[in-house]
Amino acid sequence: GGRLASGLDSVTATAPALAGQLLLHAFPDRIALQRGGRGRFVMANGRGAELPETERLAGSQMLVIADLTGRAAQARVLAAAEVTRGDVEAELPGEIKTGDQIFFDRQSRQVRARRATRLGAIVFEETPLPRPSGPAVSQALVEG
Structure with missing residues (x-):
């Protein structure tokens, strides 16, 4: 050391x-x-x-x-x-990734969606997306 x-x-x-x-x-x-x-x-x-x-x-x-x-x-x-x-x-090209995420927001008790630019656990930018619908909502509720 x-x-x-x-x-x-x-x-x-x-x-x-x-x-x-x-x-x-x-x-x-x-x-x-x-x-x-x-x-x-x-x-x-x-x-x-x-x-x-x-x-x-x-x-x-x-x-x-x-x-x-x-x-x-x-x-x-x-x-x-x-x-x-x-x-x-x-x-480290390619390590910073942007992706969409659908999740259950426990505070508002609603399924929400966001686009996040991140490096592992670090979130650089986050943008709310329109309310999701369909199978993705069911999956987010299951994962809770």
């Missing part, structure tokens, strides 16, 4: 964009998007991750996390590099 961290620190300091690009390939499941405030992120694998608000990277919109510690729901980031959605699209 120590050699990775010190080597990563030197690459990150001298060529932060290169570090991010390399880490995207090494840890695609740890690409993380800020959610719920400064220093709080959700990773593509669905886990949460936190950085202290005082850390420089805490204000980043997107990171790729090289090292973290702690419990699955909310791990603490130990090493990361800032990346952009453009970096992800360039380095």
Whole structure:
């Protein structure tokens, strides 16, 4: 761990964009998007991750996390590099996918549809679609 961290620190300091690009390939499941405030992120694998608000990277919109510690729901980031959605699209073409989803919304107790652009558990954009009908509605109710 120590050699990775010190080597990563030197690459990150001298060529932060290169570090991010390399880490995207090494840890695609740890690409993380800020959610719920400064220093709080959700990773593509669905886990949460936190950085202290005082850390420089805490204000980043997107990171790729090289090292973290702690419990699955909310791990603490130990090493990361800032990346952009453009970096992800360039380095991992085809990983960001857009698809339609029909689901049962428990809060409104209705079947709804949406088009979402996502990378694993990260949702970049979400657009409501017209109310679904037919067999898809039955399937959404079964899956509940």
